Amino acid sequence: MSVNIRFEPVGITGIVAEGTYLWDAAKRIGTRLPAECGGRGECDTCAVTIVEGATLLSSLTNAERARLSPERLAAGERLACQAKILYGGDIEVRPVPVTEREETTAETVSDFRSDFKSLPLKKKLATLVELEAHTMFETLNTMVEVPISVGEKFMNLVARKGRAMSKHDRDERRPAEHREEAGEEFEESE
Numbered sequence: 001m002s003v004n005i006r007f008e009p010v011g012i013t014g015i016v017a018e019g020t021y022l023w024d025a026a027k028r029i030g031t032r033l034p035a036e037c038g039g040r041g042e043c044d045t046c047a048v049t050i051v052e053g054a055t056l057l058s059s060l061t062n063a064e065r066a067r068l069s070p071e072r073l074a075a076g077e078r079l080a081c082q083a084k085i086l087y088g089g090d091i092e093v094r095p096v097p098v099t100e101r102e103e104t105t106a107e108t109v110s111d112f113r114s115d116f117k118s119l120p121l122k123k124k125l126a127t128l129v130e131l132e133a134h135t136m137f138e139t140l141n142t143m144v145e146v147p148i149s150v151g152e153k154f155m156n157l158v159a160r161k162g163r164a165m166s167k168h169d170r171d172e173r174r175p176a177e178h179r180e181e182a183g184e185e186f187e188e189s190e
Helices: 021-028 063-066 070-074 104-117 119-174 178-190
Strands: 002-007 012-017 045-054 075-081 089-093
Touching: 002 021, 012 021, 021 063, 063 075
Parallel strands: 002 089
Antiparallel strands: 002 012, 045 075, 045 089
């Protein structure tokens, strides 16, 4: 059975088959919903409000319960990548505005670019110098931390080897009677 689906406020409509996820339905009829996680339910960027036809959709998934607050769920929000159309009928969907959901990386980059373009030349240069300094600091910090981390691992390995050799040397110097007693105690404790 087919489903009539309408995406507002743009007014794009189309027909999709039962068993289609809202995210896929949007792509099929020519509208794009953002999905920072690629449609795996790991973000809320594809959140939509179901204006009409909520009963035609699958029940809430664990991903939706984790990503959407109870208030948002009560308002009829769903994750388009998680909401599956189960029954035929009419569905109206409205994407959740950016102000009410997480901003995607592409949106953040776009905002940064537009903000950067509007800066005067001196501010642009200062911002670039600041970014360069921050990058250099992180690079130098990594260059210092990696050898220290490797050195710590090497020293731990040497210390373990030294402790094992020391224990072996101490055991070798024990009188034979004590070594036998230690062996008997060891066997009893097992």
